[in-house]
Amino acid sequence: MEFVPESLYRVLKHYSSMNQRMPLIFVKFYTYQIFRGLAYIHSVPGVCHRDVKPQNVLVDPLTHQVKLCGFGSAKILVKGEANISCICSRYYRAPELIFGVTEYATSIDIWSAGCPC
Template identity: 70%
Template sequence: MHMLDHPNIVGLKHYFFSTTERNELYLNLVLEFVPETVNRMARQYNRMNQRVPLIYVKLYTYQICRALAYIHNCVGICHRDIKPQNVLVNPHTHQLKICDFGSAKVLVKGEPNISYICSRYYRAPELIFGATEYTTAIDLWSTGCVMAELLLGQPLFPGESGVDQLVEIIKVLGTPTREEIKCMNPNYTEFKFPQIKAHPWHKVICILCLPCLISGCLVCTVAVRFGAYFWKN
């Protein structure tokens, strides 16, 4: 984290090592204080039977993508666990900061990575299909899920298991084609899925102009998924 210096990424103030009675070594991080998370803030609105104001959804999404554009393109890091709990926010200024880089990694082309990564509701389909050579596009899928959750007041894809997560995605996006599955993971050989048509985005999220932005992130074909710079600009 000492490599990261950005207004939308939580700052590392200090670090130190400590040991337990069993002689286990622990790394302790001292981070800047940010009072709230986007998750807790959204739950507060839900308790009042309200949704996060649209202006805040746009503002938070912009700031997430500013941070991702920085770590993806300037530092070369994939966060791999973008979710509302890992997005801190100052409720007074609405400045947002991404935190928890415990799953973050520099992705090197040609080198395999673990596919069982990222919290389930926000896990990109290529990870569910077992891909090990994925890209920073998995963070943009997660961002689309976060944005949709803020607008809906609940997770868009609330799967109860890895397989059920894929079912929830198919309910909205429709059944992926063989070509899409091969693009996500060339080594995947099981193609037996029920044929389900995609659900129109304007019926999923009834807010003018935003469905096309979310659908640009939540697309199975990684090559056409929006990048962080698209949102940032």
């Protein structure tokens, strides 16, 4: 994998520190790429990232290409098999995880991706 110097977290922090909003075109472009990346990994039945957050989204500052990273918590979810509910970073955790559900789906990634956008 090639070196990507920035994370979405740092990009958001940069705009925040300058008291500026991120240009809407970048918000749309990054969001689109994040959801396309999730659609790709979810195309394999049951594959779930389980830790989508700005720190796990890399952004190339020149091309504005986005890459998902941080697959340390990823898992193939098996229907009927219990999983730990204390997964995913707190501020990006889907409601079902907050309520302790142990049988969840890849939709938890979609919730997490929508939190910082």
